Amino acid sequence: MDTQPIMNTDNIISNDNILNDSKENAQPTIEQHHQHPTMEPTKETQKELIEEATNKLVEKIKEVTANPSTQNDKDHVEKKRQAKNIENPFKNLTHRVTQLVYWENPTHSGAILAASLSFLIFTAYYSLFNTFFALAAILIGVNWIYVMGFKQFQSLINQKPVNPHEHLLVNKPWYIEREDAEKYLDSIIDTANFVLLEAQKIALVDDPMRTMRHVVMFYILWTLGTWISFRTLFGIGLILSFSTPITYQKNKEFVDEKLYQFNKFLRSHFDRGLTMAKQHSGGVYEKAKSFAVTKGLVNDDKTAKKEE
Template sequence: MHGLNSKEEMENSEDNKVNSPQDAERTYQNGSAKTHENAENQFEKVYDEEKSEQEPAAQQERIESVPDGKTNKDAKPEKKAEPAPRVNPNDNRTGRGISRETTDENKTYSFERIQNTLNSMNSRAQYLVEWENTVHSGTALGAILTFLIFTAYYSLFNTFCFLAIVLIGADWAYVFLTKQFKTLFNQDAVNPHDKFIQHPPHISRELVREYTDLWVDILNFLLAEGTKIVFVQDPYRSIKYVVLFYLTWTVACWFSFRFLLGTAAVLAFAVPKLYKQNKELVDKYLDDGYAVVRQNVDKGTEYVTPYLGKMKNLAANGIGQGAKIKPPQPITLYYATVCPFAQRTRIALKEVNFAHEHVEIDLQNKPAWYKDINASEKVPVIKYGDTILSESLVLVDFIAELAQETPNFLPKDPVQRAQARIFTEFFGNKFMSVYWPLIKNQDDEKIPELTEKLLAVINDYLVKQSPSGPYFLGDAFSTADLNSAPFAARLNIALEVGIIRGNIKIPTGEGYDRYHQWVKAITSRKSVKETLPMATELVTAYNRYRNKSDQ
């Protein structure tokens, strides 16, 4: 009763009578009314009363100001001024009053508020992950992992119901046992949670308004930043987010969000703790590892620098310049560097300047997956889109026909195209009959004589086709030259490095001039030189081939 009388006395006291808007503001500021909400109502009531009192006086003033001989009806109606908005300067629901003006007209959020919140969250997270309080950190980690495990088998609603059952059930048992023990010891069997029941928790309106403003600020901040990214205010920043989202999408395809969240939680709680326990040892290993990496980087720089200089010189000379041409469908070439048949396709791709992927196959240790690409496990193979193509001569023609719009090695004239194919077949049959026996070092006395005769026949063939050369069809590089170049170049290398036994040399002089002119022209071509293996690679391959043949 005493409290009630005091309350009534406060409400009826002269000091708390509200006779003007200023009194209402003072009442709101001092908190002497029941609540701030009641003060707001009083403020509105007094404002409305003053407005109603001022209206008749203003109307009478307008009547008196009408000139003589005219009635009030003759007077032009004055434009009614709109009342000024009522702003309570003491309303701190947003921390800055109702009006939230900013100096930046495009800024609709408080970055300082967001920053303060993030700093607060960061300090709390740091408190947990650094295990400053073992109970709190362990409870937080256990709660996160338990939640993730439950949600792996049950929905969020089921998980909520389960937690409610466990909490309420455990508390029921606690309350029941507590009352029984108190009764047993002749104590008042009151509920141990009586203070919470008598004074239940409540959510402050000010707190709700504060967090509502915070979330509005966060959403406006995200919206403003997202607009800059989507509409490409900064191209570099936008592409960075594209890459970030792509990586996130890729990782999410392999791992579930639950797994990633659990892994992140375990690492966040484990790494700082382990680091603090082993700081000296970890720092030592990190320093040693950094020194090793730095040393290897320096060595790599020394090794790469000369090659970078060569590449710079090549670029300065115009070699390798020009944008690659994109074929209608993606091309992937499977090849081996030492294989002359695979070199045919590599030369063809360079001649038409097609963009393509290339995968080198180790012929001595072929990967198991390559059998799915080509059942025979031979090279070369081209994957064009989803189609698999093989056989070097077929692939060379395919590449040429695919690049019809660009200058290439496939003769436009049907007669010349037929002549090039005939020479390719002739060269393949005749040349191979001598080439492989030479590589295998067969002890056949007739091989040197057969070699001289074969090259003389090729020389005569070239003279009849085009006496002036330098290529098979004269000035035009064709499939006849392309398909023969890998083998002619390899024969020269084999003789130069001494792979072939005996005193065998390519004959020179009269009767062989056209052959040497042709070989020099095709082996000096950029596409041939760039795809030709190193002499050491050929020596290793030839020795392996020879040993395999002797078994």
């Protein structure tokens, strides 16, 4: 009878100890929770993020749904700007050619003219193909004899045979540097683009008189080409290019007056031809319109007004 209450008190004491331990263990977790709160975004930051994402989406939609004609106009303007920036690659060459044809250095001009005419005369009797391979065979054969003879001479005087061109093979080899090749390629591309743009201006009649001058020039060359060979025509052009400028320089006033009269005559006839073409095209239009009205293909404006 006396032992039962004692056991109950022991159980109560043990339960109290367990509860106290659990509270002590739980307190640090609560304190840790208060010490390290989670960083949750506020409403203002959420709004900013949403607005930023919306703006990006709207910009992408505008880029995708952009008007293609506007983009084409931009590309056309860009191409036009690039076409204008192409400079004339023949500036330096033009200055040198001017020095030649005006005989500023008579020895230089005479030598080039004589060499060019000699080349034309030579190619009239001998083929360039055969000439090239014949010269290659002769020069390489002579050089081989020279190298082998030099080595034999060195061996006779008790020296080590050495190729006389060894310093060229080691120190000065012949090859194209990549940087030089890129410069040459850029100059070739600029020259080709300049020629293409000038040809487009002539073909698309950017300047009517300029196009007409080229038409006359091509017609004259076409006519002369049917009478004489290209080699003879090139020789005549070469002689005229070295003789005409110096002659013009000595008789500049007289030639300018004649050229002005010829240009005026040509322009007057050109304008007259344009007016006749416009009149003729207008008459054709009226005839075509009347024919279409009679056939009932097109309604006449006057009859339509009367019916109203």
